[in-house]
Amino acid sequence: MFDNIHLSFTLKESTTGTSDPDVRLMNISVATTIANILRTSLGPRGLAKLIIRQKKETEIFEADKQKTFVITKDGATILKEMASEHPIAQIIANAATAQDSVAGDGTLTMVVLAGELLKEAGNLINVGVHPTIIASGFSKALKKSIKILENLAFDVKVTDYEYWEKIAKTALESKIDFVNRDHLAEITVEAVKRSLKTVNGRVKVDIDNVEIIKKEGGSLSDTFLCDGVFVDREIVRQDMPKLVENAKIALIYGAIEVKEVKGKDLADMKLSITSPSQIASFLEKEAEIIKKMVEQIRDSGANVVLLNRGINDLAAYYLARLGIPVWNRIFVPDMERIARITGGKVVNIKELSTETLGHAKVVREVIVCGKKFLLIEGGRGHSTATIFVRSGLIYEAEEAERALRDALWAVKNAIEYGKVIVGGGFPEIALSCSLKKLALNIEGLQQMAVDAFADALLIIPHALAKNAGLNPLDALSILKTEYFNGKMYLGIDAAKKNIGNMMDNGVFEPLQVKLQALKSATELAISLLRIDECLLYK
Numbered sequence: 001m002f003d004n005i006h007l008s009f010t011l012k013e014s015t016t017g018t019s020d021p022d023v024r025l026m027n028i029s030v031a032t033t034i035a036n037i038l039r040t041s042l043g044p045r046g047l048a049k050l051i052i053r054q055k056k057e058t059e060i061f062e063a064d065k066q067k068t069f070v071i072t073k074d075g076a077t078i079l080k081e082m083a084s085e086h087p088i089a090q091i092i093a094n095a096a097t098a099q100d101s102v103a104g105d106g107t108l109t110m111v112v113l114a115g116e117l118l119k120e121a122g123n124l125i126n127v128g129v130h131p132t133i134i135a136s137g138f139s140k141a142l143k144k145s146i147k148i149l150e151n152l153a154f155d156v157k158v159t160d161y162e163y164w165e166k167i168a169k170t171a172l173e174s175k176i177d178f179v180n181r182d183h184l185a186e187i188t189v190e191a192v193k194r195s196l197k198t199v200n201g202r203v204k205v206d207i208d209n210v211e212i213i214k215k216e217g218g219s220l221s222d223t224f225l226c227d228g229v230f231v232d233r234e235i236v237r238q239d240m241p242k243l244v245e246n247a248k249i250a251l252i253y254g255a256i257e258v259k260e261v262k263g264k265d266l267a268d269m270k271l272s273i274t275s276p277s278q279i280a281s282f283l284e285k286e287a288e289i290i291k292k293m294v295e296q297i298r299d300s301g302a303n304v305v306l307l308n309r310g311i312n313d314l315a316a317y318y319l320a321r322l323g324i325p326v327w328n329r330i331f332v333p334d335m336e337r338i339a340r341i342t343g344g345k346v347v348n349i350k351e352l353s354t355e356t357l358g359h360a361k362v363v364r365e366v367i368v369c370g371k372k373f374l375l376i377e378g379g380r381g382h383s384t385a386t387i388f389v390r391s392g393l394i395y396e397a398e399e400a401e402r403a404l405r406d407a408l409w410a411v412k413n414a415i416e417y418g419k420v421i422v423g424g425g426f427p428e429i430a431l432s433c434s435l436k437k438l439a440l441n442i443e444g445l446q447q448m449a450v451d452a453f454a455d456a457l458l459i460i461p462h463a464l465a466k467n468a469g470l471n472p473l474d475a476l477s478i479l480k481t482e483y484f485n486g487k488m489y490l491g492i493d494a495a496k497k498n499i500g501n502m503m504d505n506g507v508f509e510p511l512q513v514k515l516q517a518l519k520s521a522t523e524l525a526i527s528l529l530r531i532d533e534c535l536l537y538k
């Protein structure tokens with residue numbers, strides 16, 4: 001009880017507050033500013049952002065330290081890189097990351113829509129509608145929208161490869177120019193074919209099995225797909241076999257060195273060196289331990305060794321004599337991927353046994369794009385594919401990687417949920433028009449909120465039209481009129497920069513992505529509307 005009194009006292013003493021309605025309007029203003037920045041990147045004709053890194057050294061991953069700038073149209077990446085200190089900006093960035101990890105695409109749609117919903121909400125607040133009424137109106141509109149979208153969607157079968165390609169193209173073309181789109185869409189489809197598996201009678205796409213490697217040089221049209229796992233490492237000794245068929249792979253966690261020996265063995269090794277002759281005895285002991293380790297590898301039946309740390313020269317020499325090739329200093333995530341694909345297990349050398357070995361048809365050294373790689377093909381575990389992205393410009397290769405990830409996710413979502421919807425702004429036009437009609441039957445001030453929700457949805461076709469160089473207001477009025485006249489699937493044809501039939505143009509998106517973007521945008525807008533006070537506790 002006393003604690004409570006003390007707490008409230010402290011809070012009053014050291015807290016400064018900004019309260020309703022200022023805080024709401026401030027939050028709305030931050031969200032709409034972010035949405036306005038992102039809006040110009042939406043769709044195939046959207047423009048990229050050049051983001052100059054200003055993050056503190058400690059906030060940047062080691063691998064990214066060299067990069068001082070990023071050029072991208074990807075919503076999640078832009079928000080992550082913007083490094084805003086404002087809490088609302090951080091909440092939006094987190095929501096975009098969540099959208100990306102749940103649906104793999106649709107981040108710009110989500111943030112742009114959330115910004116517009118908040119802008120509409122701000123207008124309602126200004127004319128005296130209470131935020132809780134707006135929130136419940138938005139929730140109602142969302143519920144109806146989900147039903148309408150589900151009715152607009154149609155089924156795709158797992159074997160509808162034609163759809164797969166169209167879905168991949170739609171996801172890719174918003175980041176990659178139309179010239180390279182078709183080639184990358186083909187690669188995406190092939191990669192997904194290699195990632196199919198059945199879990200409890202349902203088809204799943206395991207896109208973790210698709211590795212994307214960026215190699216500077218060539219152009220995006222030289223991007224290619226290979227079966228197997230590629231690892232950017234060279235063989236330890238040139239006299240080791242560079243090709244092993246029927247490979248039994250020891251996946252060792254740690255190093256093959258004497259200092260790896262711990263516990264009892266270390267106690268056995270205790271030497272006090274008082275004369276030069278004892279050094280020889282020490283080396284002998286060391287050689288003996290190394291020999292033991294090599295024998296353990298040989299006895300497990302392994303004919304290939306992969307490890308994440310270093311190897312002692314003597315051990316490498318013995319293994320070379322046994323005809324067992326070694327690749328060392330492989331990243332742990334790569335080791336784990338190899339384990340999954342070959343059905344093996346990454347273990348400490350002490351735990352190595354026949355049961356922990358991975359199995360593959362072939363393990364060999366190959367030269368790709370002028371560089372030596374370890375290649376593992378035909379694993380006993382999951383199938384796998386590697387996409388080599390080629391480009392003379394590293395930032396273009398990075399954007400292509402993000403586009404490929406979006407496309408892989410899009411096809412995965414379409415296959416796993418079996419539903420697709422046409423894109424190009426048509427769903428938002430259809431939703432907006434239907435909700436406007438429905439709003440007429442809603443009594444009270446909630447009607448205004450549903451109406452505002454319907455208006456906010458139009459921001460997507462508006463932005464697509466504007467980015468394609470069309471007059472957005474003209475485009476919207478044509479699209480709405482045609483929809484009311486019963487003409488289906490009209491949207492913004494970004495390729496021809498005109499109004500077009502999205503079904504005929506093959507602009508398809510997974511229903512799942514659209515639904516998730518709509519849900520997340522509404523939830524984000526509602527949660528920001530519910531904040532009525534900002535307390536600064538010092």
Ligand code: ADP
Nearest residue numbers: 042043105106107108109174423424492493494
């Ligand atoms: P997000 O991060 O939301 O996925 P994108 O920049 O990928 O943002 O843009 C997605 C939008 O672009 C969707 O509304 C999609 O329907 C639209 N789109 C994709 N391809 C085309 C096209 N060829 N014509 C018109 N709109 C397109």
Ligand code: MG
Nearest residue numbers: 105106171174
């Ligand atoms: Mg996209």
